[in-house]
Amino acid sequence: MNKSQKVLIAGTGVSGIAAARLVLERGGEVVLYDGNAALKDETLKANFEEGARVNVVLGDIKRTDLLGVELCIISPGISLDSPFVAVVDDAKIPILGEIELAYQCGCGRLAAITGTNGKTTTTALAGEILKAKYEETFVVGNIGEPYTARVLEMTDNSVTVAEVSSFQLETIMDFRPNVSAILNITPDHLNRHKTMENYIRIKECITMNQRPGDTVVLNYDDPFLREFGQSPELAPKVVWFSSRESLKDGFCMDGDNIVYRENGRAEAVADVRRMKLLGRHNYENVMAAAAIGREFGVPMAEITRVIEAFQPVEHRIxxxxxxxxxxxxxxxxxxxxxxxxxxxxxxxxxxxxxxxxxxxxxxxxxxxxxxxxxxxxxxxxxxxxxxxxxxxxxxxxxxxxxxxxxxxxxxxxxxxxxxxxxxxxxxxxxxxxxxxxxxxxxxxxxxxxxxx
CATH class of the missing domain: 3.90.190.20 (Mur ligase, C-terminal domain)
Structure with missing residues (x-):
């Protein structure tokens, strides 16, 4: 976004308030919108400094509410099929998501993780692994803290690990991780995405702006991702992981050990009997997080140490x-x-x-x-x-x-x-x-x- 823009923020949850604060910090003006007409203006404005350039609109949005608005930042909870979006589209206002806003305003290097399951555990573990090497490590996204809430603290030396949902990937434009990961794709959110084909397409969009020199970490055991990773049109380097196959190159199992293989050489990553994470799906999460750490230059000994000390994420087994x-x-x-x-x-x-x-x-x-x-x-x-x-x-x-x-x-x-x-x-x-x-x-x- 450009500074001094008038920006419509759709959604007043945690990510919406964080996005609004970022717009204000950059010198913009905010129109804060929520479809819930029962909310109170004064309650919402209490999230900002007194006198902040925030106008609140509740209930149905009207074309007159959009006068002067140059950009809309939409909450991932709002469907792109909603009447609200139709009004914004009709006014020819560009629509971005919170992670796209954060990416455009942020700096440093980025790892982004998506998939149907395992995102939170993998993001948290990858964050701990990167903290072993990088002092300025931010762990953001669906995992709890909005990406936009930490952008102003980031520098060129920062590394960020973001958990990214399919809802958020619907509205990316320039979003380009240095390392992306798609953990798995199984049916979910079909009430929103309508078809499995559309859901798969949206998940794979995490790589759409990546270039040669970037990396995507993919699950070799997932048939959708195996086909995707073998596409000649895929720009980033592919790093595979598998909990069921013995890979020539990539992260896989060797008995009770997770190993990394490259050019015929094997390197120990972790003994699953020493881990606190239960289940084969967690072995896959560990492999993906280790792959991200390795791509960011974290020594394998440090990766192993972090994996063995890592406690399960709250609410996940x-x-x-x-x-x-x-x-x-x-x-x-x-x-x-x-x-x-x-x-x-x-x-x-x-x-x-x-x-x-x-x-x-x-x-x-x-x-x-x-x-x-x-x-x-x-x-x-x-x-x-x-x-x-x-x-x-x-x-x-x-x-x-x-x-x-x-x-x-x-x-x-x-x-x-x-x-x-x-x-x-x-x-x-x-x-x-x-x-x-x-x-x-x-x-x-x-x-x-x-x-x-």
């Missing part, structure tokens, strides 16, 4: 407590069936599974096919509970109970669990409707577990 011989795990970040599959596979024994939530038009058959020999009881909550129950019954699984809220779900599991069992919250669904976000859902689960 997070151990909560053991009570009367039963272990409780919080996987609230498991917001789609594939993520929930990985959590279930990581459980050490018989499992009582709490699932259900907001319907993202997901199909649950593949997830439910993992239940035999693993899931003892399925406790369902939320909007999708009937849909999941019907799918489970079609697969012959009938140990199903309903709960009205998280407290009841946890209490039911505590009653039916036996010594050696695990209780797992891994919903396979979004949290909306019952909770503000997956983080609130996870916190409520942990509170209920600790109250037992």
């Amino acid at each position: 997070e151990f909560v407590r053991e009570r009367t011989g039963v272990r409780y795990y919080n996987d609230s970040k498991g917001t789609n069936p594939d993520a929930a599959i990985q959590a279930l596979r990581a459980m050490p024994g018989p499992t009582l599974l709490i699932a259900g939530g907001y319907d993202k038009n997901s199909e649950y058959d593949k997830w439910i096919s993992e239940f035999p020999g693993k899931v003892k009881h399925l406790v369902l909550i939320g909007q999708t509970r009937d849909k999941i129950a019907e799918s489970a019954k079609r697969h012959g699984f009938t140990e199903i109970m309903y709960a009205e809220d998280m407290k009841e779900a946890v209490q039911v599991c505590a009653v039916y669990a036996e010594i050696g069992d695990s209780v797992l919250l891994s919903p396979a669904c979004a949290s909306w409707g019952m909770f503000k976000d997956y983080e609130e859902r996870g916190r409520v689960f942990k509170e209920c577990v600790m109250e037992l």
Whole structure:
């Protein structure tokens, strides 16, 4: 963006407020918009210094609200099919996302991570690995802190690791990571992206501005990504990782060890028995993070040290407590069936599974096919509970109970669990409707577990 522009910021969540502050810091003027007419002007303006050049518009947007506006920064939560976007498009105002604004205003080198699952763990681990070499390391994006919130602190010596969603990739223009990573692609957010082909295309857009000399880290085991990585039109260098294949070049498994192979030589990365991260999917996350670290010049000995010390991210197969011989795990970040599959596979024994939530038009058959020999009881909550129950019954699984809220779900599991069992919250669904976000859902689960 240019300084002194009048910018429409659509969305008043954390990323929207951070983007507005960045525009103001650069000398611009802000029109802060939210479709929720019940919000209060004074509450929103309290996020800024007194006298800041901020005008608030709530409810329906009108063409007159856009007078003088030269640019729109849109929240990733607003669909590009929304009536709001139609009004902005009709006014011929360019639309960018928060990560594009941050990229255009920021400096230093950038690693960007996307994929259906594993983004948060990989981003957090990659950030810790880069901190071992670089004093100015920023970890931003969906992981918690908006990219725009840290831009003004960045210098040419900075390195930034950004977790990037498909919603954010829809609105990039010049966004160009030095190193990108696509961890995997499985069906998700089809209520937003409509088709799997469109969802795949958007994920792969993370590389669209990369050039020779840049790098993309890809999952060799993912058929979509294997085909993409072998395309002659792909500009950046490809670094592969695989938890199932023995690669000639790239990161892969050798027994219980993660190794990096190049030109016939193998270098040890980590012994999975020394790691605190559980499950094969986490071995893949570790490989991707190690690949990013290596591309940024972090010595392998430092990468190994960080990997072995790294603790699981909150809400992602997070151990909560053991009570009367039963272990409780919080996987609230498991917001789609594939993520929930990985959590279930990581459980050490018989499992009582709490699932259900907001319907993202997901199909649950593949997830439910993992239940035999693993899931003892399925406790369902939320909007999708009937849909999941019907799918489970079609697969012959009938140990199903309903709960009205998280407290009841946890209490039911505590009653039916036996010594050696695990209780797992891994919903396979979004949290909306019952909770503000997956983080609130996870916190409520942990509170209920600790109250037992």
